[in-house]
Amino acid sequence: MKLFEPFQFGKLKLKNRIVMAPMCMYSVEKKDGELTTFHNVHYASRAIGGVGLIILEATAVSEEGRISERDLGLWNHDQMIKLKGLVSTIHEFGSRAGIQLSHAGRKAEDAKNLVAPSAIAYSGDYQVPSELTLKGIEKVIADFKSSAQRAADAEIDVLQIHAAHGYLLNQFLSPITNQRNDHYGAQSLENRFRLLKEIILEIKKVFKGSIWVRYSATDYDESSTTIEEFNQMNQWLEALSVEVIDVSTGGLLPKRPTMIYPGYQTQYAKYFKDNSGLKVATVGKLGDPNLANHILETEQADLISLGRPLLRNPNWPMMAAKELGYHQFEPYNASYGRGFNE
């Protein structure tokens, strides 16, 4: 049964194909970016529940890059030490640990001075950001690199770069939000991709685990990045040794897709899987185990990323195994086994 088959590619080995999608908890009450008891229990529960890979929520590379003041951060040593503790726990419970590194750009909700590729606000409810200077861009790259170094120190297995949902790197990729005239600017796809490329090149110097990118395959606007352009970027990502793309959609503009149904984003994952050598994770209302397994069996994607289904049930893998009649599932211990077998 594909959902429970191990996944091995490049530097990564997972015991099954189930990935916990990054989900902000907005629960750092002290606003210091450090993991709390809540986070440790929250993530460890999904490891006990049998998830193959747990990707920690969007974690800011700098204070000003947070979506909200209650986000996790990885811009200092204390944050790294706490992260290392959690990674060790996740490993102890048999899962792999990933982290999503992020900069919110013009969608930073609590920052005093927003930055973005161009001075265009997300909506009327948001401040107009200032256009990043070249020095500012250098700082963003350096922040991603030093956070990646800390992720390596914390023994993280997967580093996912957040280039989706309208945050800073998504803003650079799209000609709607990137109207710069320099070599990071709108004149060509190569220019718009440059910041992401330079970040990956720097990260690779310090992080030797598996590098993933999450992007929004469509911004739900015809004048934004096209699917063919994403396809081109995939070739570049592959050449940069990125191993997996996690394919989401939307968030750049306050527009929503007209139809949201189980597997509504999987068409994009399949398209990228068919047209590149990258492995793909698909996400979006995939909580029905039959659907999740069917997507893998029919080779539409390599990994199933779950957000809300794992909020509803940390033991989703066990529930899925039961529903699919997969008797080889290994519950965490004999007591959990009673939940599975009796």
Ligand SMILES: Cc1cc2nc3c(=O)[nH]c(=O)nc-3n(C[C@H](O)[C@H](O)[C@H](O)COP(=O)(O)O)c2cc1C
């Ligand atoms: C509470 C919550 C927080 C989220 N935070 C993030 C995040 O930090 N980074 C991200 O890329 N996506 C985030 N998402 C999107 C999820 O990763 C996922 O793509 C989305 O929920 C669709 O998958 P689902 O139908 O399995 O929930 C969040 C979603 C939820 C529900």
